[in-house]
Amino acid sequence: MNGPHDLGGMHGMGPIPIEEDEPVFHSEWEAKVFAMSFATFINYFPVDETRHASERMPPGEYLSSSYYERWLYALELLLAEHNLLTPDEIESRIAELT
C-alpha cells in the first residue's frame, strides 16, 4: 500500500537521530510490547502480516508514533481481526491494571 511508511524521497523529515550507546529498549513498556508481539510471531501471525498491520495505522498517527507504539497498534489490530481478543477486552484489562 502507498502508506506513510514509504518515506523514500520525502523532504522535511529532518535528520535521523543517532544515539551513542543506544539501549535495546528505551523504557520497560517497549520490552513488554516486544515480548508480546514476539510471542505471536509465526505461530499466530506471519511476520509480513504484522508489518502490513503497522502500515495500516492512520498516516498522521503513524508519523507521530514511536517504533514500539506502531508494534502495539499492529498487535492489537491483528488480535482483533483474527477474533483472538476484542478491543473491549483489551480496554477492560487496561482499566483493571490502571
Next chain:
Amino acid sequence: MPIKTPNQCMTAQDARALLADGLSCQVESNLPAKFQVGILVKAKVLHPKTYTRLPRYVRGKVGEIFKDYGVYVFPDTMGQRLSTKPQHVYSVRFAAQELWGMDASPKDSVYIDLFDDHLESP
C-alpha cells in the same frame, strides 16, 4: 485466507532459539531465475492497496541486477496470508540520477532487494 497458523504459544525454548538464530524465509527450490546478474530490469508500476516490498520511488525506474540471493517466500502475498509464492530475490542497483534526477551524484546508487514479481524487462 489459505495460510493458516496453529495459534499456539511458542515455548520458552522455541522463543530463545528464534531470538538466537532468527528465521530464514529462504526456500529450497530449483526455480530458475527470471533475470540474470548484470542485465537491466524495470521495476513495475504497481499501486496495490495490500502489502508490498516495492517502494514507490523505484516504480517505473530501470536498474541493474547486482546479485541473485536465491528463492524466498514472497512477502507481498504472505502479508495477506494468500500464498508463499516462492521466487528469486535480487539486489537491484538503481543509479541515484535514475531515481532523483541529474542533480543527484553520478557516483551514488541505491541497492534494493526486489522479487521476480516486482520486475519486468525494460
